[in-house]
Amino acid sequence: MAEVPRRGAAAWLARLGRSPGLIGAVTVIALWLLLARTGLVGRTLLADPGEVLRVFARALDPAATGRDRILVHAGGTLGRALCGWLLAVGLGVLGGVGVGARRFLHRGSEPVVDFARAIPPIMVFPLFLVAFNYGDSAYVGTIAFGCVPVVMLTVGRAMSHVSPAKMEVLQVFGAPRRVRAFAAVMEVVPSCFLGARIALSLSLVIAVVTEMVFTPRSGLALGSLAKDAQMSFDTPVVYAALLIVGVFGFAANALMRVLEARLGVDAGERL
Amino acid sequence: MTVAPRSESESSTGPLVVRKLSAWHGTAAGRRDVFADVSFTVEPGEIVGIFGPNGCGKTTLLRTILGLHAPCTGDVTLPSPGTRPLRTAVIPQSHRDSFFSWASLRLNLGLARPDGVTPDARRIEAARDQLGLDLDLGLRPAQCSDGMLQQAAILRALAHDPDLLVADEPFSALDVEVAMRLRQRLRDLVTRRRMVAVAVLHDLGSIVHMCDRVMVIGGRPYSTEQVDGCVAARFFENRWRSAQASPEASDGRVDGSFAEIMRRVLGGAGDHG
Numbered sequence: 001m002a003e004v005p006r007r008g009a010a011a012w013l014a015r016l017g018r019s020p021g022l023i024g025a026v027t028v029i030a031l032w033l034l035l036a037r038t039g040l041v042g043r044t045l046l047a048d049p050g051e052v053l054r055v056f057a058r059a060l061d062p063a064a065t066g067r068d069r070i071l072v073h074a075g076g077t078l079g080r081a082l083c084g085w086l087l088a089v090g091l092g093v094l095g096g097v098g099v100g101a102r103r104f105l106h107r108g109s110e111p112v113v114d115f116a117r118a119i120p121p122i123m124v125f126p127l128f129l130v131a132f133n134y135g136d137s138a139y140v141g142t143i144a145f146g147c148v149p150v151v152m153l154t155v156g157r158a159m160s161h162v163s164p165a166k167m168e169v170l171q172v173f174g175a176p177r178r179v180r181a182f183a184a185v186m187e188v189v190p191s192c193f194l195g196a197r198i199a200l201s202l203s204l205v206i207a208v209v210t211e212m213v214f215t216p217r218s219g220l221a222l223g224s225l226a227k228d229a230q231m232s233f234d235t236p237v238v239y240a241a242l243l244i245v246g247v248f249g250f251a252a253n254a255l256m257r258v259l260e261a262r263l264g265v266d267a268g269e270r271l
Numbered sequence: 272m273t274v275a276p277r278s279e280s281e282s283s284t285g286p287l288v289v290r291k292l293s294a295w296h297g298t299a300a301g302r303r304d305v306f307a308d309v310s311f312t313v314e315p316g317e318i319v320g321i322f323g324p325n326g327c328g329k330t331t332l333l334r335t336i337l338g339l340h341a342p343c344t345g346d347v348t349l350p351s352p353g354t355r356p357l358r359t360a361v362i363p364q365s366h367r368d369s370f371f372s373w374a375s376l377r378l379n380l381g382l383a384r385p386d387g388v389t390p391d392a393r394r395i396e397a398a399r400d401q402l403g404l405d406l407d408l409g410l411r412p413a414q415c416s417d418g419m420l421q422q423a424a425i426l427r428a429l430a431h432d433p434d435l436l437v438a439d440e441p442f443s444a445l446d447v448e449v450a451m452r453l454r455q456r457l458r459d460l461v462t463r464r465r466m467v468a469v470a471v472l473h474d475l476g477s478i479v480h481m482c483d484r485v486m487v488i489g490g491r492p493y494s495t496e497q498v499d500g501c502v503a504a505r506f507f508e509n510r511w512r513s514a515q516a517s518p519e520a521s522d523g524r525v526d527g528s529f530a531e532i533m534r535r536v537l538g539g540a541g542d543h544g
Contacts, residue, residue: 165363165369168363173361174358179384
């Protein structure tokens with residue numbers, strides 16, 4: 001029997017039923033509206049969604065100044081986070097592959113990496129500030145410091161666990177060393193993606209936190225903006241900053257998943 | 272262990288010679304012997320089957336011959352194909368774990384080559400025709416059943432055109448019809464191409480129909496003895512017949528020589544089958 005096409009509210013409900021993620025998002029927004037509009041939670045604690053939307057509307061104005069330039073501030077933060085993340089992924093993958101390829105090196109480095117992973121990046125941030133003369137490199141370095149151990153640990157462990165059976169088969173068939181190395185690296189690609197995805201959200205967290213501690217020279221920083229807005233009870237701007245960070249994290253993660261799917265990598269199943 | 276250098280003989284591949292080969296697991300302090308003083312020779316065009324109970328060291332013996340198991344003593348002289356390098360192929364026991372999941376079967380076959388990654392389409396097609404395999408090489412390992420992967424492992428080995436073929440339970444995941452066809456084709460190819468072949472086999476059909484000789488390995492302390500393939504075939508055939516006639520009496524008395532070797536080497540495990 002042919003399915004009768006649904007219209008209006010029924011069509012919306014049917015679409016919602018097919019995407020549980022959308023149900024979650026709609027539920028949160030509805031709850032937010034309810035709590036804000038009924039006054040159950042004060043305006044200093046919970047901004048009205050309409051006011052937050054107005055912050056974004058003002059940000060789209062080219063002549064915007066001060067806190068209204070929230071998107072420009074977001075650009076500064078995201079730039080620093082991306083630079084730190086790229087540096088961390090590069091160093092982490094290289095280090096992980098290099099260390100994981102040799103059992104002795106892997107065993108020797110794992111305690112050091114675990115030790116570094118336990119140190120909150122914010123504790124070394126003042127050192128980076130001094131070392132890099134309070135420039136943007138201090139932020140990028142701190143982000144990399146926090147993310148490299150995560151990527152390195154993930155990739156190094158995967159590299160050290162590359163199936164000996166597969167490599168032995170290549171060895172018996174006389175495959176050259178470069179082919180065996182290529183095959184081993186391809187084996188750890190899913191772990192590279194996994195490490196990169198974990199590091200991506202971490203890089204954003206470190207970028208915002210470091211900006212909250214010390215405002216960059218350019219003054220363009222979402223963390224600093226959110227902290228200033230919080231101090232002056234400008235709650236809509238705080239919520240707008242929260243939304244930007246959340247949306248970017250979500251979008252970047254989704255992009256990584258798409259990339260994994262395109263490349264046929266199954267890292268998604270591991271996280 | 273010493274591996275003798277290959278001779279420069281152009282005409283013949285030469286035999287695989289194993290002399291007084293012993294292997295163990297663990298270190299010198301906590302050493303556990305796997306097998307001791309194994310000696311045998313496999314001539315070109317010949318298949319020697321290795322037969323014995325689980326855990327007796329059959330796979331370790333193959334790995335030692337291939338130079339993959341380090342703690343060992345004795346000599347292994349590999350076949351000598353003349354001026355060109357020796358081509359060795361393996362059909363591993365854990366065939367699923369021998370394929371890279373990120374690559375198609377075709378690329379997996381291409382990786383297992385001494386001269387680059389690009390699969391040699393001509394050789395693969397020739398081997399596929401010779402084996403009579405209908406296998407989609409565009410599939411990834413995750414899309415294949417165990418049987419398909421085992422067929423791919425056999426194809427990978429034969430497409431390599433090896434001088435030395437080492438197979439560890441090569442038909443364990445195949446259905447009866449495919450297994451029968453492949454062991455016949457494999458037998459023909461080994462004879463025609465004058466390969467040196469060693470195969471661990473558990474199914475008696477393969478031992479009877481494929482092997483020129485059978486090496487029984489097992490017992491404690493580990494020991495080995497060799498028996499002619501025809502004797503083994505007669506033994507298993509007689510045993511099958513006697514089992515059909517009287518299941519209670521199927522104890523291997525029907526053929527003296529092989530049954531006696533089985534009892535002597537396996538220490539009571541002669542009722543295999």
